[in-house]
Amino acid sequence: MSRDIWDPVTYAVYADERSRPFIELISRVGAVAPDYVVDAGCGSGELTVELGNRWPEATIEGFDSSPAMITKARKLETPIRFAVADVAMWRPDRPMDVIISNAVLQWVPEHRDVLEHWMENLAPGGWLAFQVPGNFDAPSHVAIRELCSSRAWSDKLGGFTRGNPVGEPLEYVDMLNDGGSQADAWETTYVHILHGENPVLDWVSGTALRPILDRLDPDEQRRFKQDLAGPLAEAYPARSYGTPFPFRRIFVVAQR
Template sequence: MSRDIWDPAAYARFADERSRPFFELMARVGADRPDYVVDAGCGSGELTVELARRWPEATVEGFDSSPAMIKQARELGARPGFEVADVTRWRPDRPVDVIVSNAVLQWVPTHRDVIEHWVEALSPGGWLAFQVPGNFDAPSHRLIRELCASPAWSDRLGDFDRGAPVGGPVDYLDLMVGFGCRADTWETTYTHVLRGENAVLDWISGTALRPVFDRLGPDEGGRFAAELAGPLAEAYPSREYGTPFPFRRIFVVAQN
């Protein structure tokens, strides 16, 4: 991506829903007293702080490729430490006891190579835990692709099709065992209840739509979102209590 496309405020609109998979992922990490813990792709840092609370004696660090996210993370306080870094290039200067990655690797086409580097960076008995969205065939993503390919947008967005950039639980089980790890892999489909008008559009505006907005000016981005709102509302009809939004996620916890 050519520039920092991430908007911390947009991403934080559904902070509770986005953080729930993190806590369920970390519940299966059995590290007792790790010395060095890294949050790879830490975003705005709130969940990195949770790692520091769980392991108060550890050195806890977070990194993210977005300067805007890291700027906000550094405002949380002196601990943990935060830096701007790319997951494909980051290399620790010492073995890591726990590496955590929450909803990041789906953005990295070479993420299987990244996972291999992370396994190599672990200390003996170290832990790697990550989760990625598995909803790329859901209506939310399909409708984005269809609109990008429509006559009005195809000249600028017609090649926008990320397909299915992640694998399933068995794919990652095979991968981790191949790297010599013991692994626990699973999937969960959450049914989030989103509130507010155009709730699903608001959700994807903080994630799936960011690369689209990166190619368009603010006015065009607003027009694209407005054209998407109607089909999204049909695909995800609201109820009196809110808008049900099924969201599949893939989880991996491995120990070397």
């Protein structure tokens, strides 16, 4: 991407909710004493530190395409190395014992090729673990697509449609097992309880909306978010305890 669309501050608002899938993902990785561990799409690095806590003797590297995220990651007090790199272009300089990718590959159209490359670059017995959102048919994404194609926004955003960029669990199991690994996949729907005046809008502003907002000037960004707030509030009505926000995620762990 030519511009850094990621806002670490906005993304971090729901850090606890975003960390749960990462912790559950790495809990299924059976590596005992890995030498080289990689976090592909490490964001601001706080979760990468969890890899260092689990495998303190390992050399751990994190990379992300966002300079803003890596700038924040490098401020952490940790021996982990952080670098700016594109997931699709990055190459390891030696065989990996573990590679983790948390909520990144949905942004990479050719991510199936990336997965094959990562598997080829695992050390014997090495582990690949990734998690991607599986909610692209959820009301939040439907509302975004409908607004982009509306009369008010179609000139600017009518060509913006991602559809469903990820596969189903069985597809990944077939692909990885056919390649000779042992793969396991599962899915979980979290029901996050969000708070605030427009909590679902706040959530998607740090993720799904970022590429859209990057196409708009500041005034257009404000108006687009105003137009989206109503449909999201209708799709996700607030309760007395907060706003429940179901979010489906797909998990895959494979050992070479």
